[in-house]
Amino acid sequence: MTPETKKNIITRPVHFLFNWRPFPIYELISYVFMYASVPMLAYGVQSYNIGIIKVIALSILTLYSGFFAALIWNDITDADLDAVAHPSRPVPGGRISKKKFFAVALAFSAMTFIFAVLVGVWCLILVGATALFVTFHNKYLKKIIKIPAYSEIFTPVQWLTTAIFGYLAIWTVIPQESSLAFTVPLFGTIETSGFALQNMILLVLFTYFADNAHDLPEGIHDVEGDRKLGVKTYATSFGEKTAAKISFAMFFVSGLLGTLLYFRTILTPIFLVPFLILWIYTLSWSYKLVKVDKNNMKKLGTIVGRKGFDYLLMSYNLIFLDVFLQVINYHFHIV
Numbered sequence: 070m071t072p073e074t075k076k077n078i079i080t081r082p083v084h085f086l087f088n089w090r091p092f093p094i095y096e097l098i099s100y101v102f103m104y105a106s107v108p109m110l111a112y113g114v115q116s117y118n119i120g121i122i123k124v125i126a127l128s129i130l131t132l133y134s135g136f137f138a139a140l141i142w143n144d145i146t147d148a149d150l151d152a153v154a155h156p157s158r159p160v161p162g163g164r165i166s167k168k169k170f171f172a173v174a175l176a177f178s179a180m181t182f183i184f185a186v187l188v189g190v191w192c193l194i195l196v197g198a199t200a201l202f203v204t205f206h207n208k209y210l211k212k213i214i215k216i217p218a219y220s221e222i223f224t225p226v227q228w229l230t231t232a233i234f235g236y237l238a239i240w241t242v243i244p245q246e247s248s249l250a251f252t253v254p255l256f257g258t259i260e261t262s263g264f265a266l267q268n269m270i271l272l273v274l275f276t277y278f279a280d281n282a283h284d285l286p287e288g289i290h291d292v293e294g295d296r297k298l299g300v301k302t303y304a305t306s307f308g309e310k311t312a313a314k315i316s317f318a319m320f321f322v323s324g325l326l327g328t329l330l331y332f333r334t335i336l337t338p339i340f341l342v343p344f345l346i347l348w349i350y351t352l353s354w355s356y357k358l359v360k361v362d363k364n365n366m367k368k369l370g371t372i373v374g375r376k377g378f379d380y381l382l383m384s385y386n387l388i389f390l391d392v393f394l395q396v397i398n399y400h401f402h403i404v
Contacts, residue, residue: 090140096379096382099382099383099385099386100132100133100136100382101129101133102385102386102389102390103231103382103385103386103389104128104129104131104132104133104231104235105125105128105129105389106235106385106386106388106389106392107128107231107232107234107235107236107272107385107388108121108124108125108128108235108236108238108239109125109235109388109389109392109393109396110235110268110272110334110335110336110388110392111235111236111238111239111240111245111265111269112124112239112243112245113245113335114335114392114395114396114399115399116399116400117396117400120242120243121243124188124238124239124242124243127184127185127187127188127238128188128234128235128238130180130184131181131184131185131188131192131196131234132230132231132234134177134178134180134181134184135177135178135181135196135199135200135230137177138174138177138178138180138181138200139200139203139227141170141173141174141177142174142178142203142204142207143203143207144170145170145171145174178200181196181200182196182197185197188238188241188242189237189238189241189242189257190241190256190257191237191241191256191257191259192234192237192238192241194256195230195233195234195237196230196234199226199227199230202223202226203226203227206223206224206226210223211223211224211300211301212298212299212300214301215299215301216301217301217306217307218301218302218303218306218307219301220288220295220300220301220302221281221284221285221288221302221303222281224280224281224284225276225277225280225281225284228276228277228280228381229273229276229277231276231385232269232272232273232275232276233269233273236261236265236268236269236272237259240259240260240261240265241257241258241259241260244258244260244261245260245261245262245265246262246265247260247261247262248261248262248263249261249262249263249266267333268330268333268334271326271329271330271333272330274326275323275326275327275330275384276381278319278320278322278323278326279319279320279323279327279377279380279381279384280378280381281316281319282316282317282319282320282323282355282377283316283373283374283375283376283377283378283380283381284374285302285303285304285312285313285315285316285319285374286312286313286316286355286358286369286370286371286372286373286374286377287370287371287374288302288303288304288305288312288370289304289309289312289313289358289366289367289370290367290368290370290371290374291304292304292305292309292367303315303316309363309366309370310359310363310366313355313358313359313366313370314359316355316358316373316377317352317355317356317358317359320348320351320352320355320377320380321352323348324345324348324349324352327344327348327384328341328344328345331344335392335395336388336391336392337391337395339387339390339391339394340387340388340390340391343387344384344387347380347383347384347387348380350376351376351377351379351380354372354373354376354377355373355377357369357373358370358373
């Protein structure tokens, strides 16, 4: 094997992953802050040591690996859907075979589980359960279960892991104030407080509504392909106009939940002010989708879906920025 061949074996998969989907560079960078934000929020503003830094780093590695694994598995299981709605994607577009993509998915899944178990057994159980559900949901359930809007009701589950994982990592590795404890032999103890548990649930609800709100406009764009294959989304179950209205309502609720998160946690106006601006901006685009004529809904649905996802992503980034600045001030007494 020549040096050039060895180089291609290493660089070609990396090059493929970076060109597999048109990820904006800001999105790829923002995931790092997103995955770091939750353990930082759960840990609070106090002295940082190697223990908390390790938890944050492993959380990023676990969730980033899981993000790629979930998307790749989705591309594999949804190849028939993508052939209609997204024919340029790697499998229907012929850029990679299902067999090779399956191997890539296995590699990212293995990394996810390895990093998760380095955090703790409970974190491994969480990502394992999520992976099983998402696999069966994408491969079978969303195509055979006929409950109205089933697919989009349960699609956000994989993003809820982001909100739960960071809290669970802190509770099992670096316990804080404890008024609740759950112990299972061989798996260890989860120690937390009722207040912290409520905050995690609040973040989970925010994530669910914000993610679902952005999924619905994308479902409007994919409505024809989903109808042909019997996938139950809000758009296929209730019509595009109704889906747009439900999406707007979900964006509205997510903003209230994000604001409540500010009042209940250590977050400051550094989070709240830009979050409210971002929320109002996203709501304005969602309102346009409600009012647009049916002929232009698909095109606008793609735009609103993208802006809605940015809203979710940047909300987490604002949590990271706020807590990070508070920690810097705590250590160096800048203010």
